[in-house]
Amino acid sequence: xxxxxxxxxxxxxxxRRNFAFALSAAGLLAGxxxxxxxxxxxxxxxxxxxxxxxxxxxxxxxxxDVEILPGGAGxxxxxxxxxxxxxxxxxxxxxxxxxxxxxxxVLGLFAVFQHDPLSIMAHASRKAASLAxxxxxGTVGLQRGLAYARMLEKKYGxxxxxxxxxxxxxxxxFLHDPMFAQQCYLTAEPLIAKKQGADVQxxxxxxxxYDPYTAMMATSGEYLRKNPQTVAAMVAAVRxxxxxxxxxxxxxxxxMNALNPSMPLDVFAGASEAQRALVETDETxxxxxxxxxxxxxxxxxxxxxxxxxxxxxxxxxxxxxxx
Numbered sequence: 001x002x003x004x005x006x007x008x009x010x011x012x013x014x015x016r017r018n019f020a021f022a023l024s025a026a027g028l029l030a031g032x033x034x035x036x037x038x039x040x041x042x043x044x045x046x047x048x049x050x051x052x053x054x055x056x057x058x059x060x061x062x063x064x065d066v067e068i069l070p071g072g073a074g075x076x077x078x079x080x081x082x083x084x085x086x087x088x089x090x091x092x093x094x095x096x097x098x099x100x101x102x103x104x105x106v107l108g109l110f111a112v113f114q115h116d117p118l119s120i121m122a123h124a125s126r127k128a129a130s131l132a133x134x135x136x137x138g139t140v141g142l143q144r145g146l147a148y149a150r151m152l153e154k155k156y157g158x159x160x161x162x163x164x165x166x167x168x169x170x171x172x173x174f175l176h177d178p179m180f181a182q183q184c185y186l187t188a189e190p191l192i193a194k195k196q197g198a199d200v201q202x203x204x205x206x207x208x209x210y211d212p213y214t215a216m217m218a219t220s221g222e223y224l225r226k227n228p229q230t231v232a233a234m235v236a237a238v239r240x241x242x243x244x245x246x247x248x249x250x251x252x253x254x255x256m257n258a259l260n261p262s263m264p265l266d267v268f269a270g271a272s273e274a275q276r277a278l279v280e281t282d283e284t285x286x287x288x289x290x291x292x293x294x295x296x297x298x299x300x301x302x303x304x305x306x307x308x309x310x311x312x313x314x315x316x317x318x319x320x321x322x323x
Contacts, residue, residue: 036065037230041217042086043071046169047256048263049187049249049271050112050215051090053289056252057241062233070259073168081106081220087227088219088234092116093212093300094147094309096319101310105221108320109231110238110290112215114281116206117186118148123178124199131203132156138179141166147309148210154307155208169262174198186278187271188263195267212300213292224321235290235323242289246276292320 036059043051047070059066069086071077077089078096082104091099091108099106120142122134134140135156142149143166152158166183167173171193174180184190190200205211217238224231245252253268263271284291297316304310 036060036063039064039066039088039230039234040069040086041066042069042075042077042080042089044075044077044090044092045071045073046262047259049253049256049268049275050117050185052245052249052252052256052272053112053238053242054090054217055241055256056245057237058244059234059237061240062237064230064233064237066234066237078104078106078218081218081223084220084223087223087230088217091216091218092214093216093297093319094304096216096218097297097301097304097314098147098309100314100319101312106218107221107224107318108213108216108218108292109235109323110217111213111292112217112242112290113213113275113278114284115278116204116211116214117275117278118205118214119184119186119190120181120203120205121174121184121190121193122181122201122203123174124201125178126201128201128203131208134181134203135161137161138181139164139173139177141173141180141182143183147304147307148205150307150309151210151303152205152208171196171198187275188267191267191270191274192263195264210300210303211296213296217290232323239289242279245272246279249273287322291322 041054047055054068077086078091078099080086081089082099091106093108096106096108120131120134120140122128126133128134135158137160139162141164144163169189171189174182174193175196175198182189184202186202186204190202193200219231249269249272253265253272257263257265257268279289283293294316297319301314301316305313
């Protein structure tokens with residue numbers, strides 16, 4: 001059950017000065033705390049390179065004992081955060097906005113992907129000039145309930161293609177049918193398909209104008225209000241972890257591969273390199289890894305309102321905090 005929105009206070013009483021103090025206090029707590037604080041971080045997918053920074057984070061240095069809970073298709077991380085079954089969870093920006101519109105006081109803290117890697121991959125033999133051509137025939141596997149799918153249906157129409165459920169990380173159908181296209185992550189399924197001999201063409205959804213923050217760590221407003229030092233420590237640890245992973249992904253890739261052997265280690269290596277441009281941008285070079293802007297949140301909120309996913313505009317400043 002979704003937690004009700006908290007009577008409109010939405011952390012307005014907490015200033016940036018409070019958070020700056022909390023961040024410095026977190027470092028002191030890490031040094032003097034008798035035992036690391038136990039925390040649960042729920043992933044929304046299996047261990048893959050998008051989560052490298054979370055696995056590389058030096059949690060104990062910041063006074064935290066973090067249990068990372070692997071996920072899979074449909075893992076309800078937003079609901080887990082709202083219900084308190086995990087203190088932190090990985091969500092997408094559009095998912096968070098919809099949850100807030102329904103009364104779940106959840107907010108983003110650290111966005112790994114500054115640009116969404118969600119894509120549609122097709123066989124290069126089709127010689128599609130654009131994503132519009134992909135929807136002119138054949139079969140497309142995608143998660144029709146997602147907002148991006150409704151955006152594409154509104155833009156291109158699905159009348160000429162057969163839409164089937166997304167196969168997730170499985171590329172079997174794709175490999176056996178040259179007219180099959182599927183929803184994918186730029187940093188995962190295309191690399192797996194190429195490794196098995198497919199000639200892949202990838203069309204990014206972000207290039208169609210729909211570009212929410214993703215692989216984003218979030219928490220509940222209630223937890224942030226009650227535990228500002230813990231939240232500040234968690235963000236600091238993840239930011240260090242992301243920097244460490246970008247600089248040397250190999251040891252963490254080996255760790256994640258042991259947890260998720262379905263992705264070969266060389267694909268881990270290729271994906272960690274492919275995602276770099278989505279993680280480090282001009283914006284993060286100025287404001288730090290994981291940082292977000294009100295303008296980007298405003299844009300996706302407006303799109304969700306136009307698509308009918310939310311009944312009214314959700315204030316962007318309520319959706320995230322840069323710590």
